[in-house]
Amino acid sequence: MNRLDTELRCSLADLERNGLRRNLRIIASEHGPRVVHNGVNLIMLCSNNYLGLAAHPLVKKAAIAAAERYGVGAGASRLVAGNLEPIRRLEANLADLKKTEAALVFGSGYLANLGVINALVGPGDAVFSDELNHASLIDGCRLSKAAVRIYRHCDFDHLRALLEQAVSARRRLIVTDSIFSMDGDFAPLREIVELARRFDAAVMIDEAHAVGVLGPDGAGLAAELGLEKEIDVHVGTLSKALGSYGAYVAGSSVLIDFLVNRARSFIYTTGLPPALAAAADTAIEIMKAEPQRIRRLWSNAAHLRQRLAQAGFALGSSRSPILPLHIGEAQTAIAMAARLLELGVYVIAIRPPTVPAGTARLRITPTAAHSIADLDEAADAIIQSGRELRLI
Ligand SMILES: *Cc1c(COP(=O)(O)O)cnc(C)c1O
Numbered sequence: 001m002n003r004l005d006t007e008l009r010c011s012l013a014d015l016e017r018n019g020l021r022r023n024l025r026i027i028a029s030e031h032g033p034r035v036v037h038n039g040v041n042l043i044m045l046c047s048n049n050y051l052g053l054a055a056h057p058l059v060k061k062a063a064i065a066a067a068e069r070y071g072v073g074a075g076a077s078r079l080v081a082g083n084l085e086p087i088r089r090l091e092a093n094l095a096d097l098k099k100t101e102a103a104l105v106f107g108s109g110y111l112a113n114l115g116v117i118n119a120l121v122g123p124g125d126a127v128f129s130d131e132l133n134h135a136s137l138i139d140g141c142r143l144s145k146a147a148v149r150i151y152r153h154c155d156f157d158h159l160r161a162l163l164e165q166a167v168s169a170r171r172r173l174i175v176t177d178s179i180f181s182m183d184g185d186f187a188p189l190r191e192i193v194e195l196a197r198r199f200d201a202a203v204m205i206d207e208a209h210a211v212g213v214l215g216p217d218g219a220g221l222a223a224e225l226g227l228e229k230e231i232d233v234h235v236g237t238l239s240k241a242l243g244s245y246g247a248y249v250a251g252s253s254v255l256i257d258f259l260v261n262r263a264r265s266f267i268y269t270t271g272l273p274p275a276l277a278a279a280a281d282t283a284i285e286i287m288k289a290e291p292q293r294i295r296r297l298w299s300n301a302a303h304l305r306q307r308l309a310q311a312g313f314a315l316g317s318s319r320s321p322i323l324p325l326h327i328g329e330a331q332t333a334i335a336m337a338a339r340l341l342e343l344g345v346y347v348i349a350i351r352p353p354t355v356p357a358g359t360a361r362l363r364i365t366p367t368a369a370h371s372i373a374d375l376d377e378a379a380d381a382i383i384q385s386g387r388e389l390r391l392i
Contacts, residue, residue: 019330019360020351030055031243033370035346042346043378045364050321051212051293052369053243053283063244066278074271079260082271086278091248093284097219098236098250099228104259105277107269109208109237109247110136114143115265116204116233116249117175119258121146126169128162128201130154130176132183135354137175137206146173153180156191163199172201178221179209182355182363184322186221193230204233212241213321218287218294241287244280246272296368297321300375304366307379312392323364324350325382327391333360336385343381 001009015021029036031054035044053059066086074082087105094103106112117140121127125146129137132153141148149166151159159174166172174196176187187205196203207220215223218241222231233255238246249259259266287293301321309315314326327333333349340347340362351360364382366375386392 019334033367033374037341037346040344042341042344043370043374044346045366045378046347046362047365047367048209048240049243049369050241050297050365050367051218051243051283051287052367053212053241053286053293056243056283056286058286059243059279059282062282063275063279067273067275070274072273072275074273076271077267077269078271079267084271084274084277086274086281087272090277090281090284093281094248094250097217097284097288098234099219099223100234100250101253102256103248103250104256104266105238105272106247106249106263106266107272108245109134109206109235109239110139111265111269112235112237112247112249113137113140113206115140115263116235116259117141117146117173118144118264119262120202120204120233121171121173124169125171125173126166128159128166128172128174130180130187132180133175133177134181134206134208137177141175154185154188156188156195159192160195160199163195163201167199172196172199173204174201175204176206177209178205178207179213179320179322181209181322182350182361183316183324184209184318184320185316186319189221189225189227189231193227196230202232203230204235205231207234207236208240208247209320209322211236212287213294213297217291238276238280238283242280242283244283245276246280293368297366300366300368300370300372303372304364304375304379307376308364308382311379311383311386313382313386321366323366325362325364327360327362328358330360332389332391333362336389336391337362339385339388340381343385345378345381 027035031049070084076082091103113136121144123145127141127146128149129141131150149162178187210220212218214221222228234250238244316324330351337349347362350363
């Protein structure tokens with residue numbers, strides 16, 4: 001074995017010892033309330049397919065029709081020759097959903113966050129970031145070369161103190177998840193917006209887990225709170241509740257025009273495949289036309305939450321359909337996920353560095369597509385495995 005491989009093998013063994021090694025599992029079916037894994041039909045409880053749209057017949061049909069008409073690949077970056085019609089239509093509908101002047105589709109949420117933060121701040125600027133922000137926001141901050149000020153989770157007093165220290169920065173940008181991806185709690189957007197006004201800062205929010213979950217038409221947390229106009233930069237993904245792939249930034253026309261010119265993760269990458277844009281567009285239509293999906297998502301989450309809480313599980317500060325079942329040690333979380341697989345439930349142990357050390361958890365996400373029978377069966381299995389591991 002060459003030297004590099006020997007060293008890498010050693011690092012992997014370290015991860016294994018600490019319960020931090022990750023492995024890929026294969027799903028051999030479409031994404032629904034149940035999936036097939038290793039030939040077994042399992043209840044899927046860790047996807048972000050909140051509204052059950054990833055395999056909706058009309059969403060699939062839209063993707064197929066777009067592939068028939070426009071082909072599969074976009075062929076080039078959007079500024080060169082990859083700006084196909086379905087993307088333009090999708091952007092108009094996203095701007096309409098978000099009530100902004102314009103929207104811009106990116107290849108993924110990771111790319112959007114990297115590109116936007118880097119385009120907006122650099123040396124001499126300051127960016128303020130919640131300590132539990134998604135990794136893509138963290139990486140965007142790191143790459144930007146702006147001064148990065150990390151505030152304690154949802155602690156706007158701490159944010160205020162950091163803003164007070166940064167009055168000499170050329171530009172101030174506050175970035176936060178709106179619904180936090182691994183905890184399911186909400187950012188204090190009203191307070192953040194107020195601080196932004198007082199300290200002349202811009203606000204960027206990542207609504208990856210709020211689109212399709214909260215607000216009129218599923219527009220997100222800012223819309224739910226009536227704060228759309230106060231947010232400068234709205235980011236969201238097409239890959240979670242909307243069941244497709246890709247992401248968007250919504251805001252003023254000048255912001256979008258600037259990003260087209262300066263966001264490197266927009267400029268130097270191939271355009272989103274037209275089938276995915278058409279699928280997301282159709283998913284938005286369904287989300288708007290069938291608000292019962294969002295209601296069902298919340299009632300399903302309430303049902304499962306109640307069963308798990310009643311059994312004695314700690315679900316943290318979640319206020320959303322994301323149910324973080326707090327376990328603590330990574331090895332225990334892995335053991336529980338493995339046991340649940342045997343019992344017919346597909347969940348994944350979320351461990352550091354995705355979450356802070358000692359806070360490993362099972363992140364359980366019921367969707368609108370689950371039946372109460374699915375959720376009861378899953379709850380029984382979760383409670384059984386929790387008892388076996390003496391967690392409850
Ligand atoms: C999933 C997620 C992203 C990344 O989106 P992708 O389209 O999967 O790259 C960004 N931010 C948050 C908060 C997310 O949960």
